[in-house]
Each structure stands twice: as C-alpha cells, then as structure tokens.
Amino acid sequence: MSRVVIFERFGGPEQLLLRRTVEPRPGPGQARVRVTAIGLNPMDWMISSDAALAAAFGVSIPSGFAHDFAGVVDEIADTSLGFAAGDRVFGSVSSRAAADHLIIGPTDIVYRTPGGIPDDVASTLTVAGLTASAALSVIGVSSSDTVLIGGAAGGVGVFAVQLARLIGATVIGTAASTTAPFLRELGAEPISYGPDLANRISAMAGAHVSAATDLFGTETAHAALTLRVPHNRISAIAARSALPIGVLLTSARDAAPHAMDIITDAILAGQLRVPIAEKFPLDRIQDAVIAQAARHTHGKIVVTT
Numbered sequence: 001m002s003r004v005v006i007f008e009r010f011g012g013p014e015q016l017l018l019r020r021t022v023e024p025r026p027g028p029g030q031a032r033v034r035v036t037a038i039g040l041n042p043m044d045w046m047i048s049s050d051a052a053l054a055a056a057f058g059v060s061i062p063s064g065f066a067h068d069f070a071g072v073v074d075e076i077a078d079t080s081l082g083f084a085a086g087d088r089v090f091g092s093v094s095s096r097a098a099a100d101h102l103i104i105g106p107t108d109i110v111y112r113t114p115g116g117i118p119d120d121v122a123s124t125l126t127v128a129g130l131t132a133s134a135a136l137s138v139i140g141v142s143s144s145d146t147v148l149i150g151g152a153a154g155g156v157g158v159f160a161v162q163l164a165r166l167i168g169a170t171v172i173g174t175a176a177s178t179t180a181p182f183l184r185e186l187g188a189e190p191i192s193y194g195p196d197l198a199n200r201i202s203a204m205a206g207a208h209v210s211a212a213t214d215l216f217g218t219e220t221a222h223a224a225l226t227l228r229v230p231h232n233r234i235s236a237i238a239a240r241s242a243l244p245i246g247v248l249l250t251s252a253r254d255a256a257p258h259a260m261d262i263i264t265d266a267i268l269a270g271q272l273r274v275p276i277a278e279k280f281p282l283d284r285i286q287d288a289v290i291a292q293a294a295r296h297t298h299g300k301i302v303v304t305t
C-alpha cells in the first residue's frame with residue numbers, strides 16, 4: 001500500500017486528505033520514486049485553495065498535492081529516463097509530490113541528488129532555489145551591487161540572500177524586527193518591512209541600493225523605485241497584478257541552465273545552508289500547511305514520509 005495526499009475540493013488545509021492506495025507502477029518512459037521528503041512552497045496550498053490559480057497551473061480536482069520532492073528511484077519501466085533503481089533523485093512535479101510513491105516522466109524536473117546532500121535539504125531546492133537564482137540573474141546582480149531583498153527570511157529569501165552574498169553583493173533584507181538576527185546570520189543587513197521603508201533605507205549608514213528583488217509582495221519594489229533603482233534592476237516573484245509597470249516578474253523558469261549546479265556545489269562547499277524551520281510527518285500534512293500559510297517561516301518547511 002501507498003499513501004497519497006489529495007484534495008477533492010478547493011479550500012483550506014482541511015481539504016487535504018491522506019488516502020491509502022495501491023502502489024503506482026511506472027509505465028513506458030517512466031520511473032517510480034520512493035519519496036522520502038517533500039519541500040513545501042506557498043504555491044502548493046495557494047493552488048489547493050484557489051480554483052482559478054489551479055486552472056492557471058493546469059491542475060484540476062481531484063488532485064494530488066505539492067511540487068518539490070526527494071527520494072530514491074525504486075522501479076523503472078525502461079531505461080529511457082536515464083535513471084536506475086537505487087538512484088537518489090530530487091526535483092519538482094505538478095501538484096502530486098506529497099505521497100509515498102511518485103511516478104516521474106520526461107516532462108518532470110528531476111536531478112540526481114549529490115552524495116553529501118540529505119533528502120530533506122534536496123527536497124527544498126527546486127522551486128525556491130531556482131526562483132531565487134532567477135530573481136537575481138534577471139537583474140544582473142554583481143559584486144558591485146547593494147541589493148535590497150524583500151521577504152528575505154522566507155523559503156525563497158534564504159536562497160536569494162546567500163546566492164547574492166556568494167556573488168559578492170552587499171545585501172539588505174526585509175523581515176520582521178524579531179527576524180533580524182536570523183537575517184544577519186545568513187549574511188544580510190536586516191531592515192524591518194513596513195511604512196517608510198525607502199526613507200529608513202536611505203538613513204542606513206552607507207546604503208546605496210543599486211538592485212532589488214521583491215520576494216513577498218510589492219513594498220520592496222516600490223521602495224526600490226523611490227530609491228531611484230531603475231525598473232530593469234528590480235525583479236519580483238509574487239503579487240503579479242499589483243506590480244509597478246516595468247518591474248521584472250520572474251520565476252524558476254528564468255533560472256540559468258546551470259543554476260542548480262551552483263546551488264548544490266555551494267551547499268557541498270559549506271557556502272550555502274538551507275534552514276529547515278520545521279519538519280512534519282506526512283500524516284500531519286494539514287499542520288504543515290497551516291504552519292507555512294502563516295507566512296512567517298524562516299527557511300523551508302519539509303514533510304517526511
């Protein structure tokens with residue numbers, strides 16, 4: 001038997017149901033992964049609670065849940081995918097990662113997990129890591145930049161702060177005042193989000209923001225414009241309809257082809273760490289979603305099977 005999280009109606013975490021089912025079998029061109037860890041992203045529960053957003057992502061009910069996973073290939077139908085039984089893998093699939101077993105095929109994003117990166121960490125890398133990488137690369141962050149990162153302590157933010165620091169940029173990150181020590185440990189100079197952000201940044205000693213990425217809403221994008229950062233040096237990943245015109249909306253799809261190698265190499269070299277805020281077993285998927293939907297996660301939330 002195998003467990004799978006599904007939702008049959010759109011709504012809150014209470015709509016997420018853990019079902020027992022026969023173990024799925026891979027068809028031609030597919031492989032089966034014994035999932036060990038699922039890295040949650042806000043898009044997971046945004047999709048399961050919003051029919052219109054789900055439709056935009058090609059998801060219809062009944063549906064599986066969650067995108068990012070890590071585990072071990074435990075059955076292959078043939079060798080065409082390039083994986084063998086026993087291979088450790090991680091990646092992202094469309095709204096069906098939360099399960100004991102997952103069928104992967106040629107349209108899914110799947111990487112081999114490097115030795116030295118545990119599955120819980122690997123399960124967090126695809127959406128958040130690639131989105132952070134894209135958010136920095138579309139604005140051309142370099143070592144001469146001071147980059148303002150909005151929502152710097154969240155799942156995407158922890159990657160963005162550390163990747164920008166690896167490039168050599170100076171980082172100012174927004175978070176609640178109580179999150180300041182967490183951001184400092186990551187390498188960012190913290191500043192509280194909220195009213196008068198641009199003026200408060202101007203008052204910071206030596207702060208001259210040259211690029212910005214808004215990982216939460218629009219406040220950071222607006223503050224950057226007030227600070228005279230050019231539109232083409234401001235990126236954003238959320239609140240798309242309310243963004244100032246000219247700000248660069250981006251996503252994981254814009255990440256460079258080698259972006260994941262940079263992330264995993266940095267982890268292996270001890271230059272990038274993934275703070276895992278909390279772990280939940282699969283049968284507590286609703287609690288995991290409640291925790292993440294509160295929007296004050298520092299790093300990533302992981303569900304284990």
Ligand SMILES: NC(=O)c1ccc[n+]([C@@H]2O[C@H](COP(=O)([O-])OP(=O)(O)OC[C@H]3O[C@@H](n4cnc5c(N)ncnc54)[C@H](OP(=O)(O)O)[C@@H]3O)[C@@H](O)[C@H]2O)c1
Pocket residue numbers: 041042043046127128131150151152153154155156157174175176177179193215216219237238239250251252253292295296297298299
């Ligand atoms: N376009 C894409 O491809 C893409 C990909 C991934 C994510 N996203 C979107 O990007 C957003 C961020 O994703 P995520 O995974 O980083 O989310 P997350 O982990 O849920 O973000 C939580 C963080 O948001 C911070 N926060 C709360 N209120 C804030 C505010 N008013 N201003 C700034 N920061 C605030 C919190 O800091 P404190 O605890 O200090 O309050 C917390 O660290 C989500 O809307 C997600 O859907 C888009």
